[in-house]
Amino acid sequence: MCVKPVPMALALDADSGRLDRSGGSLLTGVDESAVESALRVRDECGGEVVVLAMVPEAAAEALRPALAMGADRAVVVTGAALEGADLLVTSEVLAAAVRRLEADLVILGASSGDGAGALLWSALGERLGLPVLSRAVEVTVAGGRLSATRQTETGVHAAETSLPAVLALSGEVCLPRYPTFRDVIAAKKKTVEVLTPESLGLAGADLGTSGSRTRVLAAAPAPARGPAELVEDDGHAHERVVDFLVERRLV
Amino acid sequence: MGETTTGPDFPTLFSPLRIRGVEVRNRVVFQPHFNALGDVHGMPTEDLTAYLEERAWGGAGLIVDGSMATMPEGQMSRKYLAAWDPRAVPLNRRTTDAVHAHGATIFAQLNHGGHTSLEHPPPVLWAPTQMPEPSSPHTTRAMDRGDMVRAIEGFAVSTRNLVAAGYDGVEIKIAHDGLLRSFASPFFNRRTDAYGGSFENRMRFPLECVAAVRENLPEDLPLGIRICLHEYTPFGYELDYGLRMAEHLEASGLVDYFNCDAGSFSSFWMEIPPAAVAQGYFRPLNQALKKQSDLPIVAFGRIKDGGLAEHMLATGEADLVGMARQLIADPETPRKLAEGRAVEVRACIGCNDGCLHAVAQEKPIRCVQNPAAGQELLWSERLLVRAAEPRTVVVIGGGPAGLKVAEIAARRGHRVTLFERSEHLGGQLRLAARQPHHEEVAEVTHYLEAAVRRLGVELWTGVEATADDLLELEPDVVVVATGSQPNLPPEHRQSHTDPDAGALARARGLQVLPEVPGLELGCVYSVDEVLGGAELPGDRVLVVDGQGHWEAAGTAEFLADAGKQVTVISSRPVVAGELEGTNIAMFLQRVAAKGIALRPLTTLLRIEPGRARVVDGVTGVEQWLDVDVVVPVHSRRSREDLYHRLCDLVAESDREVRVERIGDASAARLIQTVLLEAHQVAVTV
Ligand SMILES: Cc1cc2nc3c(=O)[nH]c(=O)nc-3n(C[C@H](O)[C@H](O)[C@H](O)COP(=O)(O)OP(=O)(O)OC[C@H]3O[C@@H](n4cnc5c(N)ncnc54)[C@H](O)[C@@H]3O)c2cc1C
Ligand SMILES: Cc1cc2nc3c(=O)[nH]c(=O)nc-3n(C[C@H](O)[C@H](O)[C@H](O)COP(=O)(O)O)c2cc1C
Ligand code: SF4
Numbered sequence: 064m065c066v067k068p069v070p071m072a073l074a075l076d077a078d079s080g081r082l083d084r085s086g087g088s089l090l091t092g093v094d095e096s097a098v099e100s101a102l103r104v105r106d107e108c109g110g111e112v113v114v115l116a117m118v119p120e121a122a123a124e125a126l127r128p129a130l131a132m133g134a135d136r137a138v139v140v141t142g143a144a145l146e147g148a149d150l151l152v153t154s155e156v157l158a159a160a161v162r163r164l165e166a167d168l169v170i171l172g173a174s175s176g177d178g179a180g181a182l183l184w185s186a187l188g189e190r191l192g193l194p195v196l197s198r199a200v201e202v203t204v205a206g207g208r209l210s211a212t213r214q215t216e217t218g219v220h221a222a223e224t225s226l227p228a229v230l231a232l233s234g235e236v237c238l239p240r241y242p243t244f245r246d247v248i249a250a251k252k253k254t255v256e257v258l259t260p261e262s263l264g265l266a267g268a269d270l271g272t273s274g275s276r277t278r279v280l281a282a283a284p285a286p287a288r289g290p291a292e293l294v295e296d297d298g299h300a301h302e303r304v305v306d307f308l309v310e311r312r313l314v
Numbered sequence: 315m316g317e318t319t320t321g322p323d324f325p326t327l328f329s330p331l332r333i334r335g336v337e338v339r340n341r342v343v344f345q346p347h348f349n350a351l352g353d354v355h356g357m358p359t360e361d362l363t364a365y366l367e368e369r370a371w372g373g374a375g376l377i378v379d380g381s382m383a384t385m386p387e388g389q390m391s392r393k394y395l396a397a398w399d400p401r402a403v404p405l406n407r408r409t410t411d412a413v414h415a416h417g418a419t420i421f422a423q424l425n426h427g428g429h430t431s432l433e434h435p436p437p438v439l440w441a442p443t444q445m446p447e448p449s450s451p452h453t454t455r456a457m458d459r460g461d462m463v464r465a466i467e468g469f470a471v472s473t474r475n476l477v478a479a480g481y482d483g484v485e486i487k488i489a490h491d492g493l494l495r496s497f498a499s500p501f502f503n504r505r506t507d508a509y510g511g512s513f514e515n516r517m518r519f520p521l522e523c524v525a526a527v528r529e530n531l532p533e534d535l536p537l538g539i540r541i542c543l544h545e546y547t548p549f550g551y552e553l554d555y556g557l558r559m560a561e562h563l564e565a566s567g568l569v570d571y572f573n574c575d576a577g578s579f580s581s582f583w584m585e586i587p588p589a590a591v592a593q594g595y596f597r598p599l600n601q602a603l604k605k606q607s608d609l610p611i612v613a614f615g616r617i618k619d620g621g622l623a624e625h626m627l628a629t630g631e632a633d634l635v636g637m638a639r640q641l642i643a644d645p646e647t648p649r650k651l652a653e654g655r656a657v658e659v660r661a662c663i664g665c666n667d668g669c670l671h672a673v674a675q676e677k678p679i680r681c682v683q684n685p686a687a688g689q690e691l692l693w694s695e696r697l698l699v700r701a702a703e704p705r706t707v708v709v710i711g712g713g714p715a716g717l718k719v720a721e722i723a724a725r726r727g728h729r730v731t732l733f734e735r736s737e738h739l740g741g742q743l744r745l746a747a748r749q750p751h752h753e754e755v756a757e758v759t760h761y762l763e764a765a766v767r768r769l770g771v772e773l774w775t776g777v778e779a780t781a782d783d784l785l786e787l788e789p790d791v792v793v794v795a796t797g798s799q800p801n802l803p804p805e806h807r808q809s810h811t812d813p814d815a816g817a818l819a820r821a822r823g824l825q826v827l828p829e830v831p832g833l834e835l836g837c838v839y840s841v842d843e844v845l846g847g848a849e850l851p852g853d854r855v856l857v858v859d860g861q862g863h864w865e866a867a868g869t870a871e872f873l874a875d876a877g878k879q880v881t882v883i884s885s886r887p888v889v890a891g892e893l894e895g896t897n898i899a900m901f902l903q904r905v906a907a908k909g910i911a912l913r914p915l916t917t918l919l920r921i922e923p924g925r926a927r928v929v930d931g932v933t934g935v936e937q938w939l940d941v942d943v944v945v946p947v948h949s950r951r952s953r954e955d956l957y958h959r960l961c962d963l964v965a966e967s968d969r970e971v972r973v974e975r976i977g978d979a980s981a982a983r984l985i986q987t988v989l990l991e992a993h994q995v996a997v998t999v
Contacts, residue, residue, distance in 0.1 A: 241776035
């Protein structure tokens with residue numbers, strides 16, 4: 064039985080610090096390695112790589128490097144209604160988008176900078192009713208099945224599942240390829256497709272902050288980094304440094 | 315305008331301090347320095363006013379203008395400000411008004427040049443005892459009492475002029491050059507009259523000058539001493555004596571603060587220490603003076619980091635921190651620190667190439683890091699205007715040139731995309747920084763890289779641009795900043811990793827290859843290969859210095875540090891002769907320690923496997939040198955083919971695209987003019 068895989072990399076991150084500007088290098092290494100994994104699956108098995116992200120429209124440009132690397136399309140789900148969305152809302156919106164795209168394989172980076180990503184893949188699998196393989200360090204797709212080597216606290220596992228499925232990678236598992244100049248030019252000409260919650264049939268649904276079950280109680284910018292404490296070496300500087308690290312439970 | 319805010323991260327640095335009757339808004343002092351921005355009559359120019367005004371705007375608490383000369387004999391350069399001359403008063407008033415308008419305080423430093431001068435030939439040099447300053451061939455005139463009276467009068471008249479011009483205080487130089495230190499010095503002062511012999515006698519004349527200044531200063535205005543605490547010469551005095559001088563001056567009750575200093579003309583690399591002298595190296599001197607004195611102490615010497623400055627103040631090492639070159643490189647340093655923008659500070663790299671090198675030749679001050687230094691009226695970043703129409707700017711190359719043009723164009727609101735074919739930004743400076751004692755040069759591109767990222771420039775690293783497809787990006791402006799490569803024959807191994815980017819230019823007669831037979835051989839290694847970590851076949855290395863600056867000198871040192879047996883030849887009279895003076899002095903000290911052999915006036919004729927033929931420039935005698943590796947460092951060739959192809963394509967198309975080439979892609983040279991050129995192009999886009 065052979066399914067034509069349509070792998071999909073989710074370059075997920077609503078962390079505005081990283082995604083609020085257009086720029087070639089704003090995907091993290093984790094995202095880029097997810098894109099690379101998706102491209103490798105496509106290069107082996109055929110199909111199409113679609114990069115999907117739920118971000119403010121202004122951040123759509125951040126997907127451009129993924130297009131330059133060779134992703135076929137980029138789609139962002141965006142809209143004022145999504146502001147303040149938590150994990151539950153995000154997974155609902157993304158699940159709707161994945162259904163619309165009829166993806167056979169959904170690939171996510173292990174976690175995104177905002178912390179929600181470390182769970183997003185499971186929420187997404189749940190909503191889509193698909194099997195989930197997480198913490199993957201090596202991936203093979205063949206004969207309509209996904210096999211992966213998983214890295215966990217207890218060791219390395221081999222696991223396998225049928226497609227469609229959700230795959231979450233364990234960090235930067237492979238080196239992303241560099242695009243050529245031609246690839247970049249081609250990528251810059253492509254349009255990033257924009258979907259709204261309405262177009263995904265989520266009109267009127269409780270989204271954004273109001274639909275979120277997580278409440279942000281307080282948020283403050285991290286204090287600017289002050290001047291470092293300088294330790295003059297009087298022969299005991301190493302002890303002070305060790306004490307400092309121990310006090311803060313950094314070792 | 316006006317006050318800068320108190321920085322929460324630097325509470326001590328941004329706390330005010332009272333010196334006698336004058337309150338200084340924070341602890342950052344723009345140290346005095348001859349900047350050659352006076353005219354040939356010693357009158358301050360508008361450039362000088364703008365130079366100091368820029369630092370006041372940038373948030374410095376105290377600016378010390380000068381040095382200024384107290385009389386015509388003793389004016390170390392004709393461009394040294396003529397404090398004695400009443401015609402300078404209204405012009406200096408222009409400066410003090412401009413500085414005060416930003417809330418900063420301004421003092422002036424007075425100096426009599428004594429046995430030291432920058433003029434060639436120098437005028438008659440005054441000294442306590444007739445003898446040349448050891449670093450100079452020019453001897454001196456031993457002063458008589460009449461000379462002394464005139465010199466004291468010079469300090470008095472100058473002080474009255476400074477007060478009339480609106481200065482808030484006067485600093486007297488008993489420091490690394492000039493007359494007053496030579497009187498205090500047991501080496502230079504061998505007099506047997508009332509002005510020599512004993513310590514008290516040697517200090518007598520400096521104190522008479524100090525008293526003359528105090529008498530002419532209004533009650534509330536402070537008087538400071540710039541004091542050389544350590545001469546760092548085999549024959550001179552050391553810290554203990556410097557401290558004794560300070561103690562004696564303080565005991566006179568005439569002094570309100572000390573500004574620390576060190577070195578002399580015979581150890582001028584310690585006056586204005588280059589990067590080879592560690593940051594904060596002089597802290598023990600500052601600390602020692604602070605410990606014994608009840609007066610406010612200005613710390614000095616390679617202080618460029620806000621964190622270090624705060625630490626020094628907070629731990630009581632000093633009361634103010636002096637920054638000369640850090641504020642030359644980034645006038646806005648205090649403002650950025652105060653506003654929580656410490657990451658935006660552009661660091662001085664301690665090169666001395668733009669500042670000291672220029673003024674030592676009596677040319678207006680410049681700065682490698684800051685293209686506007688000394689020419690604020692033309693290129694200050696405060697003059698940048700947002701572009702009326704944002705345009706699409708494509709920059710090829712992420713070295714200093716490309717990054718600078720991207721930074722300034724983006725600040726002006728243009729849409730900028732930059733392509734760099736290597737995985738990292740920085741260009742040649744990534745190699746340069748691997749040379750010993752040269753790491754700080756990388757801060758040029760560290761600053762620019764952070765700036766372009768902050769400004770949202772679209773960066774593509776690991777992507778090599780080609781002329782063919784470029785116009786598809788629909789640029790309004792393309793800036794070609796593809797840099798330069800070692801000029802080796804295309805058959806040389808280098809072409810495998812760094813393809814020949816000058817073939818088209820050579821075909822058009824725009825470039826030539828060097829005419830030394832054997833440059834294509836496997837035993838020939840380029841600087842880029844060596845610093846890039848190539849494994850060399852053998853230990854005997856010949857470095858050919860056809861460049862004179864760090865490229866050859868630092869590579870020779872890099873090789874010596876790697877255990878190679880290095881000989882450096884140069885056709886010119888001095889190996890590494892293009893290095894700035896403090897750098898070459900310290901380079902030569904290390905050459906001796908590292909056993910590098912230097913052969914000036916020696917030219918490379920041909921290379922064969924295992925040996926190189928050279929000729930002596932004086933005798934014409936030829937000789938084979940047995941060597942395993944030859945590293946030829948002659949002028950690099952521009953990677954300019956892309957530029958020519960692109961110009962052809964634009965001419966063939968019907969598009970309106972402006973194509974510029976900048977940096978080494980137009981002519982290989984040093985960073986200073988590369989960055990200025992990039993700035994100049996970016997302001998016209
Ligand atoms: C060892 C060494 C030491 C030096 N020390 C000093 C010093 O102390 N002081 C000083 O003032 N100067 C020094 N220089 C010179 C200084 O490095 C140059 O002035 C400066 O790097 C020139 O900048 P640039 O941006 O024009 O070129 P480069 O620094 O050469 O940068 C050009 C960039 O363009 C990229 N590029 C080329 N072709 C393409 C393409 N087709 N597409 C995309 N990218 C491309 C290259 O990869 C490179 O990163 C030194 C040079 C060397 C080699
Ligand atoms: C170009 C130049 C000229 C200088 N001229 C003077 C001078 O006239 N009087 C003086 O007291 N110090 C002079 N200095 C020394 C500086 O005041 C300062 O002590 C020195 O540069 C080290 O401090 P920094 O590391 O903060 O630059 C000069 C420095 C430079 C760079
Ligand atoms: S020229 Fe070099 S040493 Fe002088 S201020 Fe500029 S960066 Fe610093």
